[in-house]
Amino acid sequence: MNKFSLLLGSALLILASASSAAKFYKWVDDNGVTHYGANPPQGVVSTEVNTRANASSDQNKALESLQEKRDQATKEREQAEQAAEEARREKTDPEAVQQERCEQYRKNLDILINKPTVRQKNPETGEMEVIDQDKREEILEKTRKALEQCEAS
Incomplete structure (x- = not known):
């Protein structure tokens, strides 16, 4: 029975491919x-x-371009949703949001001071990249200023 099913399936595939190749x-x-x-x-x-x-190569390029546009639109929509959620949280509980930010600044400062190698996500490519010493110093300065604001409030 299995051999018959296999032969029948093969025959159907051959017929289907022949019919799809009609002139x-x-x-x-x-x-x-x-x-x-x-x-x-x-x-x-x-x-x-x-x-x-x-598909022709032109069709493949068009499909890839369309998919890239869709991916970009999805990414932008997700970012807008995150920003809207952050704004909503900022309005409803600004103190909690500020405390979370200050805690994140403290963690970032600890990493910048104590880790020999620090990576940061590249916003254009989305890949993690090792930051150089100049960039590290710049981020350290911004983080310290932000923490000063946390201590003042």
Whole structure:
């Protein structure tokens, strides 16, 4: 029974691929109208049309571009949602938000001072990159100023 099922399945696949590879033709009539059909008319120059499911390189590029645009739109929407949530939290409980930020500044300062290598996410590529000493000093200065604001409030 298994051999029969395997043979039947193979035969169906062969028939399906043969039918999907049916020939279609393209021709232009005397009025300049383009026609497509399985059988071209007699005495008219026609060309065979490729009906395979393979996408052309132009189609692949267009699809990739469309997907990149969709991904970018999704990323922007998520960022807008995060910003809206942060703004809502800022309005409803500003003290808690400020405390969370100050705690994050303390953690960042500890990392900047005690870790020999510090990485930061590149906003353009989204990849983690090791920061150089100049960038480290710049971030240290900003973090210390932010912590001074925390201590003042």
